[in-house]
Amino acid sequence: MPEIVVLSGKGGTGKTSLTAAFAHLARGHVICDLDVDAPDLHLLLQPTPRRSETFRSGHEARIRAADCSRCGQCVDLCRFDAIRGDDPPVVNARQCEGCKLCVALCPQAAIDFIPRHCGDWHISDSRMGPMVHAQLRPGEENSGRLVAILREEARKLAGNLGRGLILSDGPPGVACPVISSLSGADLAIIVTEPTPSGRHDLKRVTALTAHFKIVTVVIINKGNLNPEQTAGIKSDCCQRGLPVLATLPHDPSVTAAMLAGKTVTEYTANGFSAELQAAWTGIQRHLNTVARKE
Amino acid sequence: MIIAIASGKGGTGKTTVAASLAAVWDRPLAIADLDVEAPNLHLFLHPSFSATTAAKMEVPEIDESSCNRCRACVAICQFKAIGLLGDAILTFPEMCHGCGACMAVCPQEAIRSGCRTLGAIGWGHTPEGPFLNGRLSIGEAMSPPLIRLVRRKIGILAQAENRDVILDAPPGVSCPAVNAVMAADVVVLVTEPTPFGLFDLELALDAFQSHDRRLGVVVNRAGIGNHDVYRLCERRKIPILAEIPYQDAIAEAYARGDIIARVHPEIQSRFIKLGQRLRISNNPSRCAPVREAHHA
Amino acid sequence: MSTIAVSSEGPDLDARVDPRFGRAAVFIVLDPHTMVFDYIDNGASQIRAQGAGIQAAEIVADAGAKTVLTGFVGPKAFKALRAAGVGVVQKVDGLTVREAAIRFASGMLPLDQAPSHRQARR
Secondary structure: OOEEEEEOOOOOOOHHHHHHHHHHHHOOOEEEEOOOOOOOHHHHHOOEEEEEEEEEEEEEEEEOHHHOOOOOHHHHHOOOOOEEOOOOOEEOOOOOOOOOHHHHHOOOOOEEEEEEEEEEEEEEEEOOEEEEEEEEOOOOOOOOHHHHHHHHHHHHHHHHHOOOOEEEEOOOOOOHHHHHHHOOOOEEEEEEOOOHHHHHHHHHHHHHHHHOOOEEEEEEOOHHHOHHHHHHHHHHHHHOOOOEEEEOOOOOHHHHHHHOOOOHHHHOOOHHHHHHHHHHHHHHHHHHHHHHHO | OEEEEEOOOOOOOHHHHHHHHHHHOOOOEEEEEOOOOOOOOHHHHOOEEEEEEEEEEEEEEEOOOOOOOOOHHHHHOOOOOEEEEOOEEEEOHHHOOOOOHHHHHOOOOOEEEEEEEEEEEEEEEEOOEEEEEEEEOOOOOOHHHHHHHHHHHHHHHHHHOOOEEEEEOOOOOOHHHHHHHOOOOEEEEEEOOOHHHHHHHHHHHHHHOOOOOEEEEEEEEEOOOOOHHHHHHHHOOOOEEEEEEOOHHHHHHHHOOOOHHHHOHHHHHHHHHHHHHHHOOOOHHHOOOOOOHHHO | OOOEEEEEOOOOOOOEEOOEOOOOOEEEEEOOOOOOEEEEEOHHHHHOOOOHHHHHHHHHHHOOOOEEEOOEOOHHHHHHHHHOOOEEEOOOEOEEHHHHHHHHHOOOOOOOOOOOOOOOOO
16 A cells, blocks of 8 residues: 655645645545644545544653642652642643653652543544544644554555555654654655755755655745745755656645635646646656555 | 744744844843754854754663662653563663653662763854754654753853843644743744644644743734634734734745845834833733734 | 464464564464464553553563564564564564464574564654
8 A cells, every 4th residue: 555645844835735735636545644743634624533532642640739748859850840839749741751750759659640641533534535633632742653553544444445545744843753654655755945944854854764765756835935945955856866746836826725725726726736736647656666666 | 031932833934033033132142943853043043153062861871780680660661761671681772761760769779870862952153142953863753852951051051141042942732842932931922824823823822821931922924814813812812922924025035044034124123023022021911912903 | 392472463373463563462472383372462552652662572571482473573672572582583464373373383484683674663
C-alpha cells in the first residue's frame, strides 16, 4: 500500500491546503492528518466521526491535599518546575512529565499517579474518502506514538476497504512526530516557500528524508513572492537530486477556498488548480517509479 | 519583563513579529530563539555569533561494579531509559527525560550523573542586544530539555544586566511550546484571520491561558479573511494588541529576509505601539484592546 | 533445542506473527521441537508512551528465550536483546507462529546482525 506524506518543516507554507487539494484530486483514498498538535485538514474536509477513541499515554502526578504534610520536598525535587505553592503544593499537569520521582519519594505517600488523557483520535467519513485524524490536548507531549497509531489505523482501514493509497498531511517541524510519520512511507512531498525560513527548513527536512532513504519531491508554493529565493531553492534541489514538481504562485483563491470550507481545486478551476492537477500527475508518476523498484 | 511570542501553528508570522518587536524595543533587550527544531530568527536579526556551545542534558551513568541489580532504577524509570537484561544493566540515554528519579532511588548510589548532547546553543550579538538560539540535532527527538536550557541561559543573562527578554517560542501547543512560554510574563499569540488561524488560536488560548500570565493577540495578514478571530478574542476577553495588514509589499519584504518594521514607517509605528502596550502594566484589565474602526 | 519467543497477534500457534516486536499483542514462548508453548500477554505495551521495545526485550529475556522471531526490531530493542544474549530473526511476519517455529527449527531462518531499517526510530 503506497503511503504519501506531505511535509514542510516550517508551518504556513500551504501544506494543508495542498494536501486537501490532492485528497480531492485523488478522491476515494484514505486520508490521514498526522498533525495531531494543530490539525487543520478537517476544517477543509469536514469529516463526520464514525468511531472515536481516547488516547492515553503515560501518567501524571496529583497531590492529595488531605494527606499532604506540606513538607515541600516534591517542589524541590521536580526538575520540570511542575509543582508550585505550599499549602498544599499543586502539580501543574501541563508541565508534569510523569517521571514518578515525587510519587516515589513523598514521605506521606500523598501523591497519586494517574493515567494521562492526552487526546482523542477519530475514524471519520469525509467527502474525499475515509479519514483518520486526532487532536492532542493542549500542552501534551507529542511523542510520535499517536502519529504511529493513526498510521496503523489508516493502514488497517485502507486494507479493509481496499483503497490503493494513503495520503497524509504530515506534522510540522523535523522532530519525533515527523520521524514517526516517515517510517515506512513511500514518498515524501515537501511544500516549501521562497522565504529564508522556508529554504532553511527545506534543507533540514530533506536531510531527514534522505536519512530514511525516502523518495522525495518538492513543491515551491508562493514562488512569485521572491523569484530570487525561488531560484535558489531550485538550485538547492537540483544539487541534491530532488525534483521540483511545481512552482505555484501566491494565489488568493487558497484563502478564499479556506473561508468557504472547500479545497482549492473544488473551489475554483483557475490556473492555480490546473497547476495543482499537473503536480498531482507528477506525484503519481513518481509513486509508480517507487512501486516498480519495490 | 519576559515576552514570549507564540502561535497555535507555524507560519502565522511569529518570527516576523519577534524580529520586528526586537527592532523597535527601546529598553535593554536580550533575545532567544526557542524554536529549536527550526530556529529561524537569526535569519532576520543577523546576529554575529561569537561562540557555539554543546547543549547537554543530564543522563544516568551506572557504575556496574557497585550496582547490585536490585531493579529500583528500572522500576521507577517511566521512560524506559534503563533496562535489566538478564544480568546486564543497560542505559538508553536517548530515552531519558533527565528527571533524576533513578539517581534518587538507587540504594547503592551506583548511578552517576553523565551527560549527552542534544544539539548546540549559538551565542551571538545583535544591535538590539545579546542573542541566543538553540539548535536541536537532526533526528533528535528530545526538544524540551534544550528549550529549558536556552530559556534559563537567557534568563540569567537578562537578569544580570536588567534586560527585557523576547522569546521566539516553538509553534504549536504541545510540550515544547508550553516549556518555552512557562516563565514568560506576557505571551503574544500571533494569528491570522482565517479558519485555520481561528482554530489554532483557540487551541493556543486553551494551552497558554493562566492566572499568572498575561495574554494578547497580534493579528497578522489582517484583511485577508473574516472577523471570526476578533469575535473569539472578544468572547474570551483577550486584548488584540496589534494588527498587521496584508500587503504584497510586506510579504515580499519578509521573503527577502527583511524586518518588516524597518521597511515601512507605518508598520514600524504599529510595532512601537505594540511595545508600549506590552509595557503598560502588569494588570490585564489595563491592557486595553485595540480594535480598529473597520472591524467594529 | 533452546527456547524461542515469537511475537504474535494471538495466544496460540496458529495466530499470525505480529510484525511489531515492542508492541506485539502476545509473545509465544516455545520449544520448537516439541512445540510445547506458553504465552505472555503484551497488551500493556499499548499504553506505554515510549520504550515498548526495551520492555519487550526484558520480557522475552526473563522468559528464558534464546532467540526471538518477529517482523521488525528497532535499534534500542536490538541493543537490549543483544545484551541479554538473545538472538534476533526479523521479517518472519506473514507466517503463522507454527510455520515460523518450524522454519527456524529446520535452520531455514538465519539470525540478523542489525536492527531493521524500516522501523528505525519509530
